[in-house]
Amino acid sequence: MGEQARDQPDTTAEVRIRAALDAVPAYVAGKPPAPRDGLTVYKVSSNENPYPPLPSVLEAVRDAAGAINRYPDMGVSALTEALAKRLAVPAARIATGTGSVGVLGQIIQATCDDGDEVVFAWRSFEAYPIVVSLAGAVPVAVPLTEEHRHDLPAMRAAITDRTRVVLVCTPNNPTGPTVTHEELVDFVEQVPRDVLVVIDEAYLEFVEGEDAVRALEIHQAYPHVAVLRTFSKAYGLAGLRVGYAVAHEPLAEALRKTATPFGVNTLAQVAALASLDAQDELDARVADLVAERARVVAALREQGWDVPQSGANFVWFPLRERTAAFVQACEQAGLSVRPYGSDGVRVTIGEPEANDRLIDVAAAFGP
């Protein structure tokens, strides 16, 4: 009381926002499931690891939590050293960041001026057009083949004098198929040496098969190839935001320059380190998820669904105009899944009960 009514300050926006942002699509995150009476609901919309953190990882995070009044180690040195040793590459070639999406943003910032082009497959990871447009670069989206795979010859043909980067997502999110090692070597061989090829291996750990891409080997052999990896999926640390690139020294150095200072926080650093130390336990979880993926894909095909082979922790339903109806059927069964316009639906391999539920919904819905 007793306060004078004040004139409203003039909040008319005069601050200018970069026009490049008009072209930036908003990231659509996977939705959490709505609660349903008498039904356990599952979030299978974000390709998260359904397992809770390992006890050893939690303990490392708890111990480190007592020091969060301090800035993190800016050089991320212990994790960088551990990764370098594990991958048998010089530490100078490792660049960490706030998730591999963060690192990808740094890559585009480090390589692209306004109007430079970045080629990628489409549909693919929805962060691609966002980080490219944000940097003022131009996204060049090359349609997938009928089999939902990268069309590498078409991607090669899309490279122009303005192209600075090509992104290869293998396995491809959201459709699942992988590029083979031979296909990728062939492709990299044809890409001009001043164009960077980024191999996004977010789902590497879930890949099976003799023809799997050996990305580090390709990186070692070609100076214009970098590899992008993350602790978010197989390692189950999506909530902590840590990923990295393996890049030749000039690019790795540029990535250190474009990093948000102290971006990779202390808890993320210790959790990633502890996860590397618990590799066997994590591998066992990945093996279980891969077995579940095989079970789900086999059951769906048995039902008559034409789902592509997936090398990742999700399956793709190319539903087209039936997309929204399938999402609704899943929601009614307590599954939150991820629709992509009127292309289809991606469903993460989750707990066995969630996967059972998916198989039942798919059977009732019909292929």
Ligand SMILES: *Cc1c(COP(=O)(O)O)cnc(C)c1O
């Ligand atoms: C999930 C994902 C990432 C990793 O994202 P983070 O930022 O590391 O959590 C990168 N690329 C693709 C294709 C993904 O699906």
